[in-house]
Amino acid sequence: MARKKGAADRFELQKCPTGIQGLDEITLGGIPRGRPTLITGGAGSGKTLIALEFLVKGATLYNEPGVFMAFEETGEELTTNVASLGFDLDGLAKQKKLAIDYVYIERSEIEETGEYDLEGLFVRLGNAIDSVKAKRVVLDTIEVLFGSLPNEGILRAELRRLFRWLKKRGVTALVTGERGSTTLTRYGLEEYVADCVVLLDHRVTDQISTRRLRVVKYRGSYHGTNEYPFLIDKDGISILPITSLGLTSDAPSKRVSTGIPRLDAMFGGKGFYKGSSVLVSGTAGTGKSTMSAQFVKSACKRGERALYLAFEESPKQIIRNMRSAGIDLEPYLHGKGLVIRSERPTLFGLEMHLLQMTKLVEQVSPHVVVMDPITNLISIGFEADVKSMLTRFVDFLKAKQVTSLFTSLTSPDGSLEQSAVGVSSLMDTWIVLKDIEGQGERNRGLTIVKSRGMAHSNQFRELRLTGNGIVLEDIYLGASGALTGAARAAQIAEEEAAALARKEEIERLGRHIERKRGVLESQLKVLRSEFEAEEEEIKRRMAEVEAREQAAEEQRSQAAHMRKADEETGR
């Protein structure tokens, strides 16, 4: 992998990129150019392979031909051994990009009869370098000579001369050495190769082996000082810097839907941040996988690519089980966006898992990744190892702006905050699913413990698995605490009944008033008609009285007329 590090230019020391994934990151650009570098380690720690990959990558990526001087294996053996890694040594040799020289001395065939030097080795090396115009040289493992040549004094003097000679020729050399019990190399090669020393280690813990690499010294350059696990697989060596050497990933403000509308609403209506890491933890059967599947499906529905890494179920099982929850993932399989990869965690060590996953991510280049569940990885590693592995995976995904969702199984008696791997600090968002038991049933609750950089709901929600996926409901708070499931349904029914009763009461009261009004009005009518009747009578009597009065008046005036009243005539 070609990695251009601007930082390397600042150093006076010229570096030679090894092309080995990760090693150039740790050494900030490669091993010292034009100088010998020592790689030491125990048997089977991968020294030869690193050395060989250094040459192959040099020849194929950087147009720097190389010479491999083998002291342990013949050229044919080497070629066959590394063919499985995809290294075509014969092809490179034919293209004059690689020369392999097998140096072999049988101690029993040799008789020492006086003064000698190792000019023959120099001649051979020089000849091999000239034949391909090599820029890189590997000596693997030159220490074998200590077993073959009886005179150590001569050998040491010649080795010193050899390394000086290599420097003078300006080739970047990689020298491998067997690790001694107290020293870096069994025969003290570090004495001659003092510029850069890389130590390989192969440890087995709990029956699972992990290879590790450490740059012990690097004169004149800063370098990663930790032990970095590395892997040998069908593509050669991969070293995985534990911390990726920096937290520099971008932080986009784009949002990604969770696939559950109500959950989106809880995250301010928009869902997770793109490129963020989400932890969904919960006890068994709380719907973690369903939530993952819904998240994956919504991504596929948007036309994005998704990678589902399952450690418990096979792809077919996942498809079947999720279909029962109304989440059909099948249409997105087979090159239509979704890749499901199921692997038993115990199949290989953590590092291999990590590498496989990162490789898969490189291949699929997904928008979302689901890992279900991360807790199963604990079965193959210590918590600290799992955490370190997840840290790297999360960093890797963040750098690629992949939104990741991890599920984690928590033990039912643990507290809400207990997430099995202790990875919650790595995560940007943490959703806790919880069992709520009571009233003879078990229900699921959901709450957001944290979500970095966004307003989010603090409310507890009930999570229901329906034929249409996950549905979130409000939780009812009753006198005896939160109500879920049947209790919630009962509460709803009760409230509805009460509402109905209130409505009926209002209607009843309304009718009552109407009735009263009716009574009042009819009474008013009666009174009025009585009044009218009386009024009529009174008016009739008044008319009678008036008529009588008139009649009386007339009689009176008639009588007066008849009497011929004095006053009137006298006047």
Place this chain on the structure above:
Amino acid sequence: MKNSKPKAAEQGVDFWELRLYVAGQTPKSLAAFANLKKICEEHLKGCYRIEIIDLLENPTLAKGDQILAIPTLVRKLPEPVRKIIGDLSNTERVLVGLDLRPLEQVRRKA
């Protein structure tokens, strides 16, 4: 190239084919050749051949006989191949290395 008298084959004795690898005319190389010549004349008179290979002239030849140390004497014949490194100043060890018995013994055996 130095050849001895080609009598040996006729006598029905083992023929000794020796190859001396050197790298230039260094004192060690010259000493080795002188020592070798002396030993051969003494013990293998008439049935040996010495071939001198200068790796500075023919560097590719070093690979064939797996030469590292200079000077190296290789006994090509009789088989098996044996190698002796150094300037051959220790005659005793050269004889052991060449698996060489005195000429008389060889003749008697034949």
